[in-house]
Amino acid sequence: MAAHHHEHGHDPSVAHHFESAEQQRQSTKLGMWVFLATEILFFGGLFVAYTVYRVNHPEVFVFGAYFLDTALGALNTVVLIFSSFTIAWAVRAAQLGQLRLLRWLIIATMACAFVFMGVKYVEYSAKWKHGLLWAGSYNPHLEHGDEPAAGHGEAEAPSSTTGAPEAGAPADPDRSTIAPAAEGPHGLAAPAVAADPHAMPVEPANARVFFSIYFMMTGLHGIHVLAGIAAMLWLLRCLGRGDFDGGRFTKVDMVALYWHVVDIIWIYLFLLLYLID
């Protein structure tokens, strides 16, 4: 639509440098799509890190997934899929100028986002309670009482990363997966620490990294959900200002696109983190 209106009595909702509302809408939409592409690539990096670690240490993921609550994860998936539906409906309502309905649909979507974050809070606090945290703060103490990693906690554990004391770190387990050479340089490879036979799921070396990945991925996603909530609040404000009068729906449309992407990323996270045999 190469519309070239020469009138300069601009529609106040069209910025001065655009020629028409249509050009403005299309520009915004393209910008949003490009932005979403960057979001996908942003998470893409994490997915690659996940893949590499999982290919190298599959047992870590099997072990870690045991501690994730699939029911809660599934609940959150349903909540988000439902919210995708409400926000899609909201776009339709905006197009048709049904502003009261629009308001309720935005509120419904926001409510879903809050439910999601609430469930996430429950999950996170359970992990926190059991010390199932990212590698640097990993200090599991589960009901089973006799957890594998806790036993070895004393020795010096040359703190590899931050220099901060690592709580309960096992003594430098298995620095390398490569079998030790007969005359190899010392310290490169150590024989694998024998797993505690009494432990419920046998904890593989470096299980803690699963929780690093879990917190990085879900944490970053959670931040995006929070940003979504902020965007919805902004939509409500725009609605109050009358920005959506006359069937103008671009802003709703943009937030909806964003929200769908947040939703899709969660579905992948659910599959990759929770649903491991």
Added chain:
Amino acid sequence: MATGPDRSNYLTTGRGVLSWLFTLDHKRIGVMYLVAITTSFFLGGVFALLVRTELLTPGQTIMTADAYNKMFTLHGAVMIFLFIIPGIPAALGNFVLPLMLGAKDVALPRLNLTSFWFWMIGAVFALVSIIVGAVDTGWTFYTPYSTTTGTAVISMTLGVFILGFSSIFTGLNFIVTIHKMRPEGMTWFRMPLFLWGLYSTAIIQVLATPVLGITLLLLVAERALGIGIFDPTLGGDPVLFQHFFWFYSHPAVYIMILPAMGVISELVSVFSGKHIFGYRFIAWSSIAIALLSFLVWGHHMFTSGQSGITNMIFSALTFSVAIPSAVKVFNWLATMYKGSIRLAAPMLYVLSFLFLFAIGGLTGLFLGALSTDIHLHDTYFVVAHFHYVMFGGTVIAFLGGLHYWWPKMFGRMYSERWAQLAALLVFVGFNLTFFTQFVMGSHGMPRRYYNYVEEFTTLHQASTVGSYVLALGFFIMAGYLLHSLVRGAPAPANPWGSATLEWETTSPPPAGNFDVELLAGDPYDLDALRYDPGVGGWVRKDPRSILVAAGGAG
């Protein structure tokens, strides 16, 4: 500041610092970016001079090893992230792009301002890092060194993370602007080649930078929380960081060079007085470079122990990038053939660019070939190679563009004689600084060395002297450019005889850029212009030919 002859312009519309800091005008944002990045360039240059001075003699000359390690890290980080990546797109591109489109602004002016502010915030983080002890990791932040060193890595990486978003926003904005705001008559293949350069750059900016973002976030998390993804003691893979890092940072090299090639395409045509040769090949080669750039990152890691097959594939793909670059060089030469070449300052930079970029590009062949790269990797040969590309290519083109658009930006002409002297000094100083480094590198002088074996002393000293000549060239340049702002002769609308649309408005342009809606024609149809001694510049033979209102299809 300069004031236009009889009307207000973007420099005089709105006064006070706040009118600048919160402007949505792409021209003002471009100028702010220009000030910001030249300041960074100065800072990075000071670090470079300190590094070179330290290397005057083996062992300690003026600083300790730890200080030296910080100096070269800061030189790299400041030059790459604060100067050269935003350099041409955010400063020159911001100013020129909407003007070339005959538009009033970029599509998303608020995002444009956000981009600038993100740059500022990122720069503050980097500065905080410098103040609280700086970083000594090298600009590449390789793990596990970067996760174990005691220096201020988190602040610096967060700064770079934020600068990344600044870059993404600029790229996103340019993509949307070029897609949606081209004027009537400007089909894709009638776009000025600078816009093709910016467009292909923008593709890389939006697709590669997020990966850098997540990489740096993982690095910060590694340091702050010990997440273990890159930590070999936890089963992580330190080489994975290199893959991540170069997945961004090799395309980033093309973020630097593609807009530079765009600038050269404009200049070579205008100052040869001739239509650009092989427009489509140049345009397509930009896109080809942008796409291929995503497939070659592994050539930074030929010695990292990755498999032979991986090395083979990356080597082959690396060579494929050489071809579009070669095509461009031949097309530029062909443009000069039978031209009417004016050796004004911008054209001197074009010649300089062709000379230096040829060396930079050809030495890339040594590094793309596997067996020679094993020997040359991480030596001064690599240092010299990428300086020939980044400085000899990007910075020289940036200077050419700066001299070319300076009259448009500020409405003043600079001293041509001083400009020629500075261009010469920069050229000589640069070659002296870096050609010597090729020889040191192929003899086995590793990079990032505080100390060196005696045999390299003479070459190191020559290199250092070269850097001083280079610095002198830049001081002269700063002098006459600043002088021109106050005393320079007023610039005509079109001082060079260019046919792109930015020269159709006054110098400097009014806040709204154009009074009329323009109709774009062939951007390299220089025959449509004639020199008018009355105004001291070039004018259209038929001024109505570019007005939509006069003959446009409507």
Added chain:
Amino acid sequence: MNSTGLVQMLSVLAAGLPDDDGSSFWMPPQVSTVAQGVDWLFNFILAISVFFFLLIVVLMVIFVLRYRHREGESAEPSTSHNMALEVTWTAIPVVIVIVIFVFGFKGFLDMSTPPANAYEILVEGQKWSWTFTYPNGYVDSDLHVPVDRPVRLVMGSRDVIHSLYIPAFRVKMDVVPGRYSKAWFEATRPGEYDLFCAEYCGTSHSGMIAHVVVHPVGEFETWLEKASNFLDTMSPVDAGRKLFQVRGCQQCHSVDGSSKTGPTLLGVWGRPASFTDSSTTVVDENYIRQSILEPQARVVAGFEPVMPTYQGRLSDPEILAVIEYLKSLDAASSEE
């Protein structure tokens, strides 16, 4: 080798004739079996590069001179597009880079496939020294190899990434913590050559230099046997001095009174030392032994806790020798 005639001519033009040891304007001496191949490819690419560089610059200069703007003249009308020409100068680089790629890959295959009977030496990098462990368990800080015999290096790192680089051999391989990397070479000329760390690793990165000693035929075994018995053949002080140098102690601890990464050990014996936890002690055998085996237990005030442990790397007789050496370091007999 007819095809290489032009290559040689051009590269000689650019580089000058190679010397007897294979070194040239561009390259260090050739001391391994692969060096010649690498240099051949280098010169081949150099010849191509010089050719194209001259082509570009000469054309540029000619055009500038010939088509310089003159008052009142404008450009001659000429075509702005020529498909045949443009396809040609796209196709020629394609062919050239394919050729270079193939040569480079072939050379790389030779460099990365060690012969089966190679002599194996274990290499360990740490900040900021190298240790080389020979098959009989002897450890040295320099790399000693026999001439004309393939040598395979199996390399690991104790801390960050290093990279073993021997310019004269054209060999470089990263040394990455958590995995073994491998490199091989066959030296062709006895002598002493530089070995650098090529991957930035911190403060003394540029000091992480070792020597490669290529022994003439038959002499390597003699050297190894003699060197391995140093604890028996040397006095404890001399043996301790040797260990001090070979095992990388001197990278961080001076014996002349100056502070490096760690405190100087000049006159350390019997001196009171105060620690970061503000405790103090007098330096004796037990303290030295603890410092070597558990370096983080008590860190001397004013220094970072960066020393790696030597647990399992030094035997008790070796630690004793080091202690004896440190005892000998009093201010009066300041050495080195």
